[in-house]
Amino acid sequence: xxxxxxxxxxxxxxxxxxxxxxxxxxxxxxxxxxxxxxxxxxxxxxxxxxxxxxxxxxxxxxxxxxxxxxxxxxxxxxxxxxxxxxxxxxxxxxxxxxxxxxxxxxxxxxxxxxxxxxxxxxxxxxxxxxxxxxxxxxxxxxxxxxxxxxxxxxxxxxxxxxxxxxxxxxxxxxxxxxxxxxxxxxxxxxxxxxxxxxxxxxxxxxxxxxxxxxxxxxxxxxxxxxxxxxxxxxxxxxxxxxxxxxxxxxxxxxxxxxxxxxxxxxxxxxxxxxxxxxxxxxxxxxxxxxxxxxxxxxxxxxxxxxxxxxxxxxxxxxxxxxxxxxxxxxxxxxxxxxxxxxxxxxxxxxxxxxxxxxxxxxxxxxxxxxxxxxxxxxxxxxxxxxxxxxxxxxxxxxxxxxxxxxxxxxxx
Numbered sequence: 001x002x003x004x005x006x007x008x009x010x011x012x013x014x015x016x017x018x019x020x021x022x023x024x025x026x027x028x029x030x031x032x033x034x035x036x037x038x039x040x041x042x043x044x045x046x047x048x049x050x051x052x053x054x055x056x057x058x059x060x061x062x063x064x065x066x067x068x069x070x071x072x073x074x075x076x077x078x079x080x081x082x083x084x085x086x087x088x089x090x091x092x093x094x095x096x097x098x099x100x101x102x103x104x105x106x107x108x109x110x111x112x113x114x115x116x117x118x119x120x121x122x123x124x125x126x127x128x129x130x131x132x133x134x135x136x137x138x139x140x141x142x143x144x145x146x147x148x149x150x151x152x153x154x155x156x157x158x159x160x161x162x163x164x165x166x167x168x169x170x171x172x173x174x175x176x177x178x179x180x181x182x183x184x185x186x187x188x189x190x191x192x193x194x195x196x197x198x199x200x201x202x203x204x205x206x207x208x209x210x211x212x213x214x215x216x217x218x219x220x221x222x223x224x225x226x227x228x229x230x231x232x233x234x235x236x237x238x239x240x241x242x243x244x245x246x247x248x249x250x251x252x253x254x255x256x257x258x259x260x261x262x263x264x265x266x267x268x269x270x271x272x273x274x275x276x277x278x279x280x281x282x283x284x285x286x287x288x289x290x291x292x293x294x295x296x297x298x299x300x301x302x303x304x305x306x307x308x309x310x311x312x313x314x315x316x317x318x319x320x321x322x323x324x325x326x327x328x329x330x331x332x333x334x335x336x337x338x339x340x341x342x343x344x345x346x347x348x349x350x351x352x353x354x355x356x357x358x359x360x361x362x363x364x365x366x367x368x369x370x371x372x373x374x375x376x377x378x379x380x381x382x383x384x385x386x387x388x389x390x391x392x393x394x395x396x397x398x399x400x401x402x403x404x405x406x407x408x409x410x411x412x
Contacts, residue, residue, distance in 0.1 A: 041334035081308035089126035090373020105133030136302030184262035186253035187246030190384035214374035230397035269336035294365035
């Protein structure tokens, strides 16, 4: 019987490799997923690997997002840690642990197993971005879009999905007139409200300017569309988000959405399984946030081999198994509409929400990533703070754009 261990404390569950002749431990740190399908997929990975490696004990340690990050920061400065750890792939997330020396260079494993030929092209974008070498094996690539409650749209007299930002704002106003909050967000987790700010930057600035702002090559304080994006964030916060939202988290926000308290959420393709387990899938639909650029909003997630691992070869075998065609076929749909293995596709018997996601992925005109993946960690922290201040009504849009630039300019 396989084991999934849920850990609340930041350091609980840290395993030390025994290294005995009769048994080996493989410890994997990841997130405490809310979807039963995702938990089942992790169960299956553990069982499959143990079955094919007699004498090996796989221990998957799950934590909440903040606890997971804390445990990894501690591991980076100590002599112990996991064999494999999950992390988002961007500069301010996975890249931070690469720079901290926690990620093992996987070049020889990419060459041995042919991972570059196996996994989807978008998911490989960060493998060599923060060097040296090749860091992390793609776990999944996911998109984020607008889920909506069909009956609440109908109640508000919205007869078609918004195709432009102006149409989205008009739909939000119709919902407000019908007594229905347009969006629900959880403000206690900084990254949830950040999603709205990210897509507003894409909308007001366009692709090239947005990339220059997050790339910190353009002055936020003198770029009008940056201030405009903060102005739009203020407008949504004041008028169209279920309040009070700064005192709840993302899971509470999801519960409010599924119970019909708000019409929309800005969530990823993984949300299909969350909805399936808590409501009727046929009551919901999804479409891209209408930024006007056609780019897909999304991010990559990786499994990294830790430099603390005493058996990196065994860890690499686990990563190879996880992205294999055989295993990805077994768990397809559990983590979203797009398998990390480009040979694996969802069939025609999937829910309509997944069919829509397949179309969203297929028709996207490039991608842009979440702010906390685009920025270094220190800038991400300031970005969170400023977003929260604007959303709470404590900072004006121009002051927010100026504060972003002051922080960026004063970095050592």
